[in-house]
Amino acid sequence: MTASINDVARAAGVSASTVSRALRGRPGVSDEVRDQIAAVAAQLGYTASRSASSLASGRTYxxxxxxxxxxxxxxxxxxxxxxxxxxxxxxxxxxxxxxxxxxxxxxxxxxxxxxxxxxxxxxxxxxxxxxxxxxxxxxxxxxxxxxxxxxxxxxxxDDRAGTESAVRHLVNLGHRRIGMISGASGPLHWTTPIERRNAYLDVLADAGIEHDPALEADGDYTVEGGERAMTELLAASRPPTAVFAQSDEMAMGALRALRRHRLKAPDDVSVVGFDDHELADVVGLTTVAQPVxxxxxxxxxxxxxxxxxxxxxxxxxxxxxxxxxxxxxxxxxxxxxxx
Amino acid sequence: MTASINDVARAAGVSASTVSRALRGRPGVSDEVRDQIAAVAAQLGYTASRSASSLASGRTYxxxxxxxxxxxxxxxxxxxxxxxxxxxxxxxxxxxxxxxxxxxxxxxxxxxxxxxxxxxxxxxxxxxxxxxxxxxxxxxxxxxxxxxxxxxxxxxxDDRAGTESAVRHLVNLGHRRIGMISGASGPLHWTTPIERRNAYLDVLADAGIEHDPALEADGDYTVEGGERAMTELLAASRPPTAVFAQSDEMAMGALRALRRHRLKAPDDVSVVGFDDHELADVVGLTTVAQPVxxxxxxxxxxxxxxxxxxxxxxxxxxxxxxxxxxxxxxxxxxxxxxx
DNA sequence: AATATGAACGCAAACGCTTGCGCAACAAGG
DNA sequence: CCTTGTTGCGCAAGCGTTTGCGTTCATATT
Missing domain, CATH: 3.40.50.2300 (Response regulator)
Structure with missing residues (x-):
């Protein structure tokens, strides 16, 4: 139905091998012949079959x-x-x-x-x-x-550096009760949440802030998870005044949770995310940007x-x-x- | 290097055709032979080469x-x-x-x-x-x-029905100056923006509202475009009290523009979007949901x-x-x- | 003038499958 | 017992490329 390399070869009066070489820019074909083959191929609407060429060459492209x-x-x-x-x-x-x-x-x-x-x-x-x-x-x-x-x-x-800049920012603003919404529930081979958590803990320690396990919650890297996590944190006996979310999606969920509780960021709770999601700008989210x-x-x-x-x-x-x-x-x- | 159908055939003591038929569930193979071939294939880690099979069969899957x-x-x-x-x-x-x-x-x-x-x-x-x-x-x-x-x-x-429900909602709330942020700048073959615009005009006409061309702006289906469009609408001599955006992304841009102007939705301007974007919920956007x-x-x-x-x-x-x-x-x- | 050199091209063998056809072997029907 | 089917399998011809090798012919080299 569609043209094959042999059709092109016949129409151009050459062999199939020459067509193959010509069309792929391989040496061993004179310029005139090459041009002529290109013209014939274009006219016939020929495109090499990927299946056939990868079978023959081993390259699949x-x-x-x-x-x-x-x-x-x-x-x-x-x-x-x-x-x-x-x-x-x-x-x-x-x-x-x-x-x-x-x-x-x-x-x-x-x-x-x-x-x-x-x-x-x-x-x-x-x-x-x-x-x-x-x-x-x-x-x-x-x-x-x-x-x-x-x-x-x-x-x-550099997950560590990114996290540090986010949490330090909160510390520098004067926050002492800084919560974290993480995404630890994924597969264990996934080092990112762990590195970010370690960096978070280190910054707290550096600032002389005692770590409160009640200020950590799992947000599963989703908006809904972030919302759940924030709700959880708000229910703590002494809720955080600031929260670092390991992703913008979770941070947005956190913002939604705040709204549901008639609270506002940053008036009641500061929130910083991670990623610089396309819409982080829309919701005015402070975040650490990575070049995705x-x-x-x-x-x-x-x-x-x-x-x-x-x-x-x-x-x-x-x-x-x-x-x-x-x-x-x-x-x-x-x-x-x-x- | 990796096993071919012939390797399997040899190991199973049958012909390649039988292996092919067996593995793809084609008739003409006894159950015992089929099972044995399956076992051999599994043991050799055999997977048929897609290139070869599509070349031979014409089906690419x-x-x-x-x-x-x-x-x-x-x-x-x-x-x-x-x-x-x-x-x-x-x-x-x-x-x-x-x-x-x-x-x-x-x-x-x-x-x-x-x-x-x-x-x-x-x-x-x-x-x-x-x-x-x-x-x-x-x-x-x-x-x-x-x-x-x-x-x-x-x-x-049904773009028409969706748009109608959105714009009618605004009309029913009592709005008379209803703007629209559209996405008309795309290719002409794209009927959606046109249908939505027609529906918008029809609802206005139905409600006895005169159409004001100054209340339409192009948002290019992006957040930034939506922001630009809203800014434009706000600059009109008599700005709209409500805006229908043809997509949630543009609606979010509009919300951002409002924030930049120290205005709020819905207090100053009502905004309704289209799509029910994953994050529409987060920003509290009223919208017409489609099952994407x-x-x-x-x-x-x-x-x-x-x-x-x-x-x-x-x-x-x-x-x-x-x-x-x-x-x-x-x-x-x-x-x-x-x- | 004879030979070596290289460029341009064709031949044919892969590549790893699928599938129409043929051929046994065996079961059932007369 | 001889046909007629049916089932299970192998043979071999493709599918449309790529590529190593061989051939031809013009050009350069002695």
């Missing part, structure tokens, strides 16, 4: 991208920017949405990307077994989330480089800058009556 | 999904749900992020999905030429956005059905329900001094 939730802003944004880099380089993106445990399990046992992709970018944290499965593919691997893993190129941020799209693009670029130079040492870990963005949800604690 | 911006909530959500349906049915998803004119143009001229996908789901509105290019692929086509197009299965909502994820899932299901029953008449247009969600950004207009 396809990248597998593994994502827990495409719909969430962070992942969507990373995916968006990574895809642009890949497609600009002539690679297609095969998307796997592995949010639910079943699909995830099926993916890693069947490994449908085998012989189908030239590299894998994973936005979810594989456990030991899953990492091994991915390594068994024998292709370059990268990720934009979580700690260092052998065999993976990881591009991330850039991380996706950078990870994509590093993968492409590994494909171009298979022998070069793969980069292990690159860090991108963060910065605190001051908006309207943080302020000094309101002077209270009797402590 | 891959769906192409075309998206303007993966990072935007609406598209990310549709993509998320559609992918789940596809992968559950054993199909992979090839993602094309076609936001910029250049990538879009390149996609439609080179048509890299040719011979690579069994169907296409497009979340962007193809123009006439692009539609023709897609139809030339000879595979089922579907979309979740925009008006009816020949050859495409479209699942959408369901639309993606439904479109995916309809495509799969067409693949299963190639002879059946493809469904033309299915509509999903909408409903007005009342939150905290709408209220009766504040009684003013001298009109």
């Amino acid at each position: 396809t990248i597998g991208v593994l994502v827990p939730y495409v719909g969430r802003w962070f992942f969507g944004t990373v995916l968006d920017s990574a895809e642009k880099v890949f497609s600009a380089a002539g690679y297609d993106v095969l998307l796997y949405n592995l949010g639910s445990p079943e699909t995830r399990k099926r993916f890693f046992t069947k490994l449908p990307v085998r012989k189908r992709v030239d590299a894998v970018l994973t936005l979810l944290i594989p456990d030991e077994e899953e990492s091994a499965a991915l390594r068994s593919l024998g292709v370059p691997l990268a990720t934009t989330v979580g700690g260092i893993r052998p065999g993976f190129t990881v591009v991330g941020i 799209a850039e991380q996706g693009a950078e990870a994509a670029r590093l993968l492409l480089r590994q494909l171009d130079e298979p022998d070069a040492e793969p980069p292990g870990h690159v860090q991108m800058p963060i910065r605190l963005v001051l908006r309207e949800t943080t302020a000094p604690p309101r002077p209270r009556g009797p402590q | 891959t769906i192409g999904v075309l998206v303007p911006y993966v990072g935007r909530w609406f598209f990310g959500t549709v993509l998320d749900s559609a992918e789940k349906v596809f992968s559950a049915a054993g199909y992979d998803v090839l993602l094309y992020n076609l936001g910029s004119p250049e990538t879009r143009k390149r996609f439609f001229t080179k048509l890299p999905v040719r011979k690579r996908v069994d169907a296409v789901l497009t979340l962007l509105i193809p123009d006439e030429e692009e539609s023709a290019a897609l139809r030339s692929l000879g595979v089922p086509l579907a979309t979740t956005v925009g008006g009816i197009r020949p050859g495409f299965t479209v699942v959408g909502i 994820a369901e639309q993606g899932a439904e479109a995916a299901r309809l495509l799969l059905r067409q693949l299963d029953e190639p002879d059946a008449e493809p469904p033309g247009h299915v509509q999903m329900p909408i409903r007005l969600v009342l939150r905290e950004t709408t209220a009766p207009p504040r009684p003013r001094g001298p009109q």
Whole structure:
């Protein structure tokens, strides 16, 4: 039905091999013949069959991208920017949405990307077994989330520094009762919540503030979870005057909880988030900004480089800058009556 | 390097054809042989090469999904749900992020999905030429956005009814000066903004309100655009007391503009959006909710059905329900001094 | 003038599957 | 006992490319 390489060859009066070489810019074809073949191909609307060429060459020109939730802003944004880099380089993106445990399990046992992709970018944290499965593919691997893993190129941020800037900001405003909404319930291989928690504890210790476990709550990295967590914190015998949320989505949930309690940020409670979500600006959320799209693009670029130079040492870990963005949800604690 | 079908055949003492039939559940294989082959295949970690099988069979078990911006909530959500349906049915998803004119143009001229996908789901509105290019692929086509197009299965909502419910709500609250933030600057083939505008005008006419062109502004479907548009409306000689935004993102931009002007919703201006964005709840935005994820899932299901029953008449247009969600950004207009 | 050199191209063998067809073997029907 | 089916399997021909090798022919080298 659609034109094949042989149709082009016949129409151009050459062999299929010449067509193949001509169209892919390989040497061994004179300029006149090359131009003529290009013209014929264009006229016939010929596009090489990816299946056939990857079968023959072993190269698929396809990248597998593994994502827990495409719909969430962070992942969507990373995916968006990574895809642009890949497609600009002539690679297609095969998307796997592995949010639910079943699909995830099926993916890693069947490994449908085998012989189908030239590299894998994973936005979810594989456990030991899953990492091994991915390594068994024998292709370059990268990720934009979580700690260092052998065999993976990881591009991330300095979670510790980011957290420190956020919590120090609260301390400097004069807060002493500083709560945290974390996202610890995920898989254990996920080092980010742990690093952020440690940094939080260190800043408190540095400031001579005693840590109160009642001021920590789990927000599951979702808006609803953040709301629940904030509600929990407000119910403490001595609620916090400021809260650091490990993600903007949880921070927004916290803001909603405050509204439901007829409280306001920053008048009653200061809130600072993490990420600089697209809508953080809209709700006036103070937050520590990380370059999300850039991380996706950078990870994509590093993968492409590994494909171009298979022998070069793969980069292990690159860090991108963060910065605190001051908006309207943080302020000094309101002077209270009797402590 | 990795096991091929012949390795399995040899290890199981049968021919490659039998392995192929056995593993894909085709008839012509006895149960014992089938089980034994399955065991051998599992032990060897065999997965059929997609390239080879699609080359041989013509079926790719891959769906192409075309998206303007993966990072935007609406598209990310549709993509998320559609992918789940596809992968559950054993199909992979090839993602094309076609936001910029250049990538879009390149996609439609080179048509890299040719011979690579069994169907296409497009979340962007193809123009006439692009539609023709897609139809030339000879595979089922579907979309979740925009008006009816020949050859495409479209699942959408009743834009007119949704808009009417939003604007009537404002009218019923007593508003007479009702502005609209639209998103008309997109491609012309995109009927949604037009339908919504018509519905808006009709409701006004119905209520005996004269239309004031100064109360319309373009928000480009983005937060920033919404902010600009609202700023524009506020600068009118007689600013609106209520605004209908054609998307929640623009509505959120409008809210931000209000904050910047030291105005509040709904005290100074009522705002109603469209979509029921994930965070509409967080900012308390009144909006007309559409089932975004369901639309993606439904479109995916309809495509799969067409693949299963190639002879059946493809469904033309299915509509999903909408409903007005009342939150905290709408209220009766504040009684003013001298009109 | 004879030979070596390289560029331009064709031949044919893969790549790893699917599938129509043929051929046994065995069961059932007359 | 001979047909007629049916079931289970192997053979081999594709599917549309890529690529190592061989051939041809023009040009450069002695």
